[in-house]
Amino acid sequence: QSVLTQPPSASGAPGQRVTISCSGSNSNIxxxxxxxxxxxxxxxxxxxxxxGGQRPSGVPDRFSGSKSGTSASLAISGLQSExxxxxxxxxxxxxxxxxxxxxxxxxxxx
Amino acid sequence: xxxxxxxxxxLVQPGGSLxxxxxxxxxxxxxxxxxxxxxVPGKGLEWVANIKxxxxxxxxxxxxxxxxxxxRDNAKQSxxxxxxxxxxxxxxxxxxxxxxxxxxxxxxxxxxxxxxx
Numbered sequence: 001q002s003v004l005t006q007p008p009s010a011s012g013a014p015g016q017r018v019t020i021s022c023s024g025s026n027s028n029i030x031x032x033x034x035x036x037x038x039x040x041x042x043x044x045x046x047x048x049x050x051x052g053g054q055r056p057s058g059v060p061d062r063f064s065g066s067k068s069g070t071s072a073s074l075a076i077s078g079l080q081s082e083x084x085x086x087x088x089x090x091x092x093x094x095x096x097x098x099x100x101x102x103x104x105x106x107x108x109x110x
Numbered sequence: 111x112x113x114x115x116x117x118x119x120x121l122v123q124p125g126g127s128l129x130x131x132x133x134x135x136x137x138x139x140x141x142x143x144x145x146x147x148x149x150v151p152g153k154g155l156e157w158v159a160n161i162k163x164x165x166x167x168x169x170x171x172x173x174x175x176x177x178x179x180x181x182r183d184n185a186k187q188s189x190x191x192x193x194x195x196x197x198x199x200x201x202x203x204x205x206x207x208x209x210x211x212x213x214x215x216x217x218x219x220x221x222x223x224x225x226x227x
Contacts, residue, residue: 088155092211
């Protein structure tokens, strides 16, 4: 059972906008910025969003991150087939003194 | 080019030990916190441990406390994970990660550790 809760799956048609939620608590999301990763099968995770809403170079602005209270969201607009991947949220938990990950969300592009 | 290359994985019996190494190149290793993250094949990511730039602060997930030790040698640009008392549930791909939550996040390709008799 992950400290951060993500839906196990999400889906959308090409061109649509989808959001993936990540729910935590005051000690993690409520107090710290959220990082988002995506991971294709058999490969290492790649950074998508850091600092809550910043994108590293090379990540298109179709991807955006936000936070409200103890929940965070990743939004993907203009969905493309290559967005089909597993997505993970992560942050620091100040009470546990650990990095916590969400359980991951498998995004399917219909 | 930033590179993180893990080594030292393999098959080990329950109760046994392994030492993972991560060779870093392409950046000044001693200026970053470093982490180990693991992933059971087909499952999600689990953070294992991290270590401060100078090695003065280390944190561990509860399930490995007292069994695993993270360390680093900045002169050798290397990160280590000494794993003792291995259990079947430690079976996973282990990733060496730079700055796991930050803008400079970079992951190695991962190395498989299998604990089985």
